[in-house]
Amino acid sequence: MTGEFIDPRKEFGKTVTELAKDNEDIVVFSADSGKSSGFGDFIEKYPERYYECGIMEQGVVGLAAGMATAGKIPVFCAIAPFVTCRPYEMVRNDMGYMRQNVKIVGRNCGFTYSDLGATHQSLDDFGLMRLIPGMVVLAPQDPAEIRQGVKAMIDYQGPVYMRIGNPKIPVLFEEKPFEIGKGTVLREGTDLTLITTGSVTGAAIEAAEVMEREGVSVELIGMPTVCPVDEKLVKASAAKTKKVLTVEEHYLDGGLGTIITEVLSGMSDVFVRRHGVPKLYATTGSYEQLLDYYKLDAKGIAGVIREVLA
Amino acid sequence: MTDKTRILKLKIAAAKSRRNVLRMIKASGHGHVGGALSAIDLVTALYFDKMKIDPSDPGKPDRDRFLLSAGHKCLAQYSVMAQRGYMDQSVLDTYGSFKACIPGHPDMHKLPGVEANTGALGHGMSIAAGMAMSAKLDKEDFCVYAVTGDGELPEGSNWEAAAAAGKFGLDNLTVFVDNNGLQISGKVTDVMSMEDIKDKFRAFGWAVAEIDGNDMEQIVQVLDRLPLQKGKPNMILCHTVKAKGLSIGEGKAGYHFWNAKPEELAAADRELEEQIEKLTKELEA
Numbered sequence A: 001m002t003g004e005f006i007d008p009r010k011e012f013g014k015t016v017t018e019l020a021k022d023n024e025d026i027v028v029f030s031a032d033s034g035k036s037s038g039f040g041d042f043i044e045k046y047p048e049r050y051y052e053c054g055i056m057e058q059g060v061v062g063l064a065a066g067m068a069t070a071g072k073i074p075v076f077c078a079i080a081p082f083v084t085c086r087p088y089e090m091v092r093n094d095m096g097y098m099r100q101n102v103k104i105v106g107r108n109c110g111f112t113y114s115d116l117g118a119t120h121q122s123l124d125d126f127g128l129m130r131l132i133p134g135m136v137v138l139a140p141q142d143p144a145e146i147r148q149g150v151k152a153m154i155d156y157q158g159p160v161y162m163r164i165g166n167p168k169i170p171v172l173f174e175e176k177p178f179e180i181g182k183g184t185v186l187r188e189g190t191d192l193t194l195i196t197t198g199s200v201t202g203a204a205i206e207a208a209e210v211m212e213r214e215g216v217s218v219e220l221i222g223m224p225t226v227c228p229v230d231e232k233l234v235k236a237s238a239a240k241t242k243k244v245l246t247v248e249e250h251y252l253d254g255g256l257g258t259i260i261t262e263v264l265s266g267m268s269d270v271f272v273r274r275h276g277v278p279k280l281y282a283t284t285g286s287y288e289q290l291l292d293y294y295k296l297d298a299k300g301i302a303g304v305i306r307e308v309l310a
Numbered sequence B: 001m002t003d004k005t006r007i008l009k010l011k012i013a014a015a016k017s018r019r020n021v022l023r024m025i026k027a028s029g030h031g032h033v034g035g036a037l038s039a040i041d042l043v044t045a046l047y048f049d050k051m052k053i054d055p056s057d058p059g060k061p062d063r064d065r066f067l068l069s070a071g072h073k074c075l076a077q078y079s080v081m082a083q084r085g086y087m088d089q090s091v092l093d094t095y096g097s098f099k100a101c102i103p104g105h106p107d108m109h110k111l112p113g114v115e116a117n118t119g120a121l122g123h124g125m126s127i128a129a130g131m132a133m134s135a136k137l138d139k140e141d142f143c144v145y146a147v148t149g150d151g152e153l154p155e156g157s158n159w160e161a162a163a164a165a166g167k168f169g170l171d172n173l174t175v176f177v178d179n180n181g182l183q184i185s186g187k188v189t190d191v192m193s194m195e196d197i198k199d200k201f202r203a204f205g206w207a208v209a210e211i212d213g214n215d216m217e218q219i220v221q222v223l224d225r226l227p228l229q230k231g232k233p234n235m236i237l238c239h240t241v242k243a244k245g246l247s248i249g250e251g252k253a254g255y256h257f258w259n260a261k262p263e264e265l266a267a268a269d270r271e272l273e274e275q276i277e278k279l280t281k282e283l284e285a
């Protein structure tokens, strides 16, 4: 960690804009969502490849899928529930079933629109998207991973969903190529495997450090690809520590924790606990208040680790 | 009550509603102010002059229903509801706070009197039409009033609702399109024009009218005319100014969501206070 914080939306939009210079197939869709998705520069540079459609997310997914049939690479970014729940069947059929090369990006994921309520919070997007056959689900964990993840997403042939947050996020990692389907061991340990993804990873790293000071050795795995998940890595670590805790800014049901539980279901000697948000319409408040309330900050995660080891 | 008194009283109530909006912004530091202030004259008139409601019994079966399809305009609804007695005015100071009953989009399970959990655009018209259908089925005479944004109209679900309301002859349903001309990305006519809005609704079998939605006299006149035509749902195209009444933000897309500075808030509040004083003098004269 360098102590630097960067706006994930800007990082995302900037990277797509850079890639669009050499890749003329990239087109960008907006549903009254473009500028807030970091596409200000793209609009200036490539107005002919920018489609502002107004507030019609279902229509946009169909338009994007149609363009993809002719070899274009459409990128559509808006507030997470409005590109996942809202146009779900279009994503499932027009992108998934038709196997089209469309890239959907849900921003302001998780609790980031904390005070706007359940219509704007996105705690089910991993679950919804991972049920679509062939859909790749990404949740980069820091600015470098967003940059590299966007490159990998554009290079990959097929439907992808990427989830990004909104408040500035800490720089955690060195820049390195993003491999879809691969997790990384962020820190080795022996007492417990903590598997994290996306926006909570900064807090998970801190929690592991807190536990280290208490004499607990946490093996921390960062999982920026939620689907298909890195089964090999998960199983190898679980075989070593025998205790696995997953953490995500998502419902307990359907997301990373569910996926990891499925992976480990054959290993009868491994204890698995999922940590996330109970499947309720969550309450409102500031982002920090909600992370504290649902124990998704470093303090909360450390507390859950203590419970698991007690 | 003469018409002049009626209008003046409503104008004062609308100005007080606007002050309440500022009060909530002050509490949280930010909010969707633009679309709330363009619609607030209409919302005030509905709650104070039109709807059959009892704030002390918000669940009364035969009450008229009001809902915001554009749920982000909730500051308009909360401010009017507080003034109308659905809650203590002090609740407004909890806007943006942890577990508030007046969150950033309305929630019927948190604040009695709120009729629907909107915030995702394009839901309200169908829900409102469904409420109006149940009134018809039960031979109840309550009416349903819904407000949509103009930027919201491209959502296809609106046109599914328009078709259904036309088919089922819902003359007890009135949809107000808050035609402030702006959405997040700029002018609605540049982003995705739905012109001619009146023709589109007419084509689905609606009766339509057009007013200046920030002119209390025109609002009251059109409300008095409802239903515009027996057997047809009503669409009132309300030409409004986004952020109306907030001098620094009027007609500016940038004031869709406002991160307010304390001195800006104070100045805006002073302006409204003066306006209320002036209107009160007029009323007393």
Ligand SMILES: Cc1ncc(C[n+]2csc(CCOP(=O)(O)OP(=O)(O)O)c2C)c(N)n1
Pocket (backbone or CB within 6 Å): A031, A032, A033, A055, A079, A082, A086, B034, B035, B036, B038, B070, B072, B119, B120, B121, B122, B148, B149, B150, B151, B152, B153, B178, B180, B182, B183, B184, B188, B242, B256
């Ligand atoms: C389905 C959906 N898509 C996107 C949004 C995000 N959003 C909130 S308000 C808004 C602009 C609305 O414009 P308009 O309907 O004209 O509202 P107003 O000008 O009255 O504020 C957008 C895109 C949303 N709330 N719901």
Ligand SMILES: [Mg+2]
Pocket (backbone or CB within 6 Å): B035, B149, B150, B151, B178, B179, B180, B181, B182, B183, B188
């Ligand atoms: Mg508008």
